[in-house]
Amino acid sequence: MNIGIIGSGQVAQTLGGKFADLGHSVTISSRDPGRPKDRGEWGVIPSADEWAAARRAEGADAAAGSFTAAAIAGDVVVNATAGASSLAALRLAGAKHLSGKILIDLANPLDFSRGMPPSLTVCNTDSLGEQIQAAFPHTKVVKTLNTVNVNVMIDPAQLGAETDLFVAGNDTDAKAWVTEHVLREWLGWPRVFDLGDITAARATEMYMPLWLRLWGAAGTGALNIKVVAAQP
């Protein structure tokens, strides 16, 4: 399948690499695909172009381009940008190129401008997932994967126990397809809760403050939660 990824950072490269390893055709994207990403104290990661060249050298079907190129290339599109710049990046990608497609939104609207831990740029009575759905009404936005870091996304078994993912979105068929294929088959997530329409994106985005505290308390970002419920 052709997968377009909006973004070219750590999440885009790691998730894109996983999809490419599975045999998919992957296009990651950037405002400037030739520029390496300087993440300050976290180091420098390769440019989108360098990433794609390295994957192709390994035999993968990988490309890099503009946001528009990724949106056009993808039968399914993934928003892997930082939440604070997601709407701008998706607008550059172009509503017409996203129209009718599933957009997997795994971004969180983290606001680092007030120090650590980050707060959220939007929450409570709105969410990034809803803002994206409202801005792109002809796109099927499926909010998911935003409750784990990218290393857990692509390898849930590393946690040593089955844990849970969540999906939210207005299009039932789109959620079912993402759940069955992307989450279960491709990434190996056996347990997925459907939380409801796209307003449920509030729930998983507002879980970020707890996730960030758990990261501190557990001493690792390789963590997730398992929902335990009594039989109703």
Place this chain on the structure above:
Amino acid sequence: MNIGIIGSGQVAQTLGGKFADLGHSVTISSRDPGRPKDRGEWGVIPSADEWAAARRAEGADAAAGSFTAAAIAGDVVVNATAGASSLAALRLAGAKHLSGKILIDLANPLDFSRGMPPSLTVCNTDSLGEQIQAAFPHTKVVKTLNTVNVNVMIDPAQLGAETDLFVAGNDTDAKAWVTEHVLREWLGWPRVFDLGDITAARATEMYMPLWLRLWGAAGTGALNIKVVAAQP
């Protein structure tokens, strides 16, 4: 031990009953201890006075009174009011009667004024726990138990698997005492994460939207989460 509970609703009565069953002296409280609580479609529950009389008839050491009476009676005080009225109730209880004491805050700042599911009256860069700590600087506020419903609070084993609770607060000794005695010994919670100072109340209060969606998806409020982390 003498336990004062600010509030006389379902949470106060159920948790107070558990503490009384354990042999503690419990005072629940209300603006009007003689008035039964009409919770609309959820039915009517006994007044604070009726609750205390029924517990005493069973041989328990239970009383009902004003918020001030409960604050004076308690060596430890519990905030079991609805979050939207917690600050008003605690002010009526009186800062001088809460001074130097541990206040276990298990309220969530749910805002039902905009329909269901509720939003929060405060979140993101502040929290109810912080507002209470700021309003009562000589009280040791420990935020905990707000991530489960009261039936799970008093009987975590019903879930059939060990799940997690969280504590947040500025006073390390107070958190340790609550964790060891109230959570582990009295209520039976073996796993408790210390998330940090009282600003971490944001994390557990902002988990409420996810809890509410999980309640819908799981079909029961008898639920909780277990944190699963790889070894760091």
